[in-house]
Amino acid sequence: MGPAEQGKRFSFLTHLECGRCGRRYGAFIPQGRCECGSPLLARYDLAGVTAQTARAEFATRAPSLWRYHELLPVQSQDMIVTLGEGMTPVIPMPRLGAEWGAGNLIMKDESLLPTGTFKARGAAVGVSRARELGIERIAMPTNGNAGAAWATYAARAGLDALIVMPLDAPEITRAECYITGARLYLVDGLISDAGAISATAVAAQGYTDTATFKEPYRLEGKKTMGLELFEQLGWRVPDVILYPTGGGVGLIGIYKALLECQEMGWLGGKMPRLVSVQASGCAPIVRAWEEGAAESRRWENAATIAFGVTVPKPLGDFLVLDAVRQTGGCAIAVDDEQTLAAQARVAALEGAFVCPEGAACFAAVEQLRKDTWISEDDEVVVFNTGAGTKYPDMVSVHAPVVPKGSALPEG
């Protein structure tokens, strides 16, 4: 915090509010979900924020997500647990865009975060706030990357972490959890099965439940994806934003950032069309969207290479569907073949080795462009939510082994 920030308020958090029934809760003691079972959303004194801080001021701060501290729940600079996360780059994809007829295609690359995925944002803010509220033990189910991120930040904060993940989760995330000293359990099932197991430790062993939407602050970390994007575009929104939906926190966070920025007058009224991308092997949000339903139904036999979206019945489904509808967006499922093909094209034309969930979003661009839902002139932002290097088995490598001292054949 520079001298200019002395005497200023660090966070404008005021209270928590149920995302479904609107009931209010105090934000300065640990809270879980609303009594009605729905997620709690952090609310801020937004008028206070704008009275203290002009949006242009953020550019003068260090390039991390903490530059938006007025809009985050942590009350004090000293309580921040950070590994330097945030301000991921916004990268034009001109060669890929030309191939697909999408003249203004941009990737926001969340692989450049600690632990290599966007999950670091939720973990950094969630763990910081948990520590600030005096929490010492956290437990959660995960499809791999969230658990790795929370274990990482918990270790740095000196908290105990207990992580339960499916056997099929990306194997590298096991090593990430384990090396930090987290208690790690595996289950031959889905994240919902892992959640039931994790919940037993919450009930009986004094752990705080940090599963998706079981605490209010992970969402605030994810919100910074939206804040960063809008700032990086010069405080405006693109035409279309594509985001992969598993638990849904990422998309909901971006939408929350949008609404807060609009309320503060930092953005005009234009809505970016939010696209929820799922895999045809697990697409409860897409089905609900197509049915015009307010909520999803549990997806049976979920299976896709985009493992992060394997969430059969997201707790925040109604918020995702609302965000898509309010912005004039859509929900779309792509199959694994499309995802693999898109991953290879992104790498061949732009170099980036994106994760399967990010690749699914690129595949959705190609499909929506063919369907003319995306037009040639649309400014389209794809979130690559993680590093492809965390899913090395997706690539079948064919590389000749040549003897020492040999000359290479013409290629």
Place this chain on the structure above:
Amino acid sequence: MGPAEQGKRFSFLTHLECGRCGRRYGAFIPQGRCECGSPLLARYDLAGVTAQTARAEFATRAPSLWRYHELLPVQSQDMIVTLGEGMTPVIPMPRLGAEWGAGNLIMKDESLLPTGTFKARGAAVGVSRARELGIERIAMPTNGNAGAAWATYAARAGLDALIVMPLDAPEITRAECYITGARLYLVDGLISDAGAISATAVAAQGYTDTATFKEPYRLEGKKTMGLELFEQLGWRVPDVILYPTGGGVGLIGIYKALLECQEMGWLGGKMPRLVSVQASGCAPIVRAWEEGAAESRRWENAATIAFGVTVPKPLGDFLVLDAVRQTGGCAIAVDDEQTLAAQARVAALEGAFVCPEGAACFAAVEQLRKDTWISEDDEVVVFNTGAGTKYPDMVSVHAPVVPKGSALPEG
């Protein structure tokens, strides 16, 4: 480039100069090594830089390594090939420092770069400059990560890449090369064997050799590690900097940044003691340092888990040794057990999952602190050169598999 930069000079590159014999070469056509066989170093009109640009100006630019464009070889903004690399975070390590009695321990975390290692810096600048000079095909040997980075940037630039790596190189880097469309070959040998094979494609197939120090611009990308660190510390140097030495470009780059900043008056005369860290299984620099030699001798039977330092006879050895001596630094080898133990302690106390080469540097801190070569009050900067997630096999995970519906035991 903002309006304030209109009409200003983008790069102050003037010529190339042999790092050994001082012979000059033109910088505006493709160049390899000096006739004497030694690396060529890029030289700049440093007085011109300071006349145009105050060091405080960098803070107003976007957070990438390209903010230092005056001190980089690329002549035009349009020729930059970027995936958003640079301005990696500087992270205090208070809990680890307390355990080791190093009161001011800091990590600069190079894992937050495209491809997950510091190699992205050399590749971004090297590929950009190669494209600017009209080069269309590049070939190189690699211990894995450099090849992955160059293949990535080459793909984005539309260049053909040919990569040769040892069978023992980190397996994930194969996927990174392959998915970009690079020609990838494996050899059951060391990087020196890979170099001999790659050289056949340079000689016979029109590839440009981009092996370590066979072209002058990779070093300029690496130099930005020093520029960033000095800026992030408020334009001053720490007491000690530890860097793992394989080919040596990273350490030489930091030293080059130091000398250039001193010449421009951006830093005072204080030298940070540069520490070259190697593994006891491949320590040619350390042996030369201990023998008081100006150059290294080839290390036989090189083998270590810190695979990136498995370079038996680095071409830039004399420059590394000079940097260490001129700064009052040292060279130290740690064994693999120390490296593994340090990797685990870093993760347990600070959360970060560092690569083996970075872990070796942390192990060196512990050792040098015990030896009192590092004092309690020294400000010590360790470069973590890459993500531990690219070396998942270093961690032996012990995680119980629990049945669906089970309750967790007390932990």
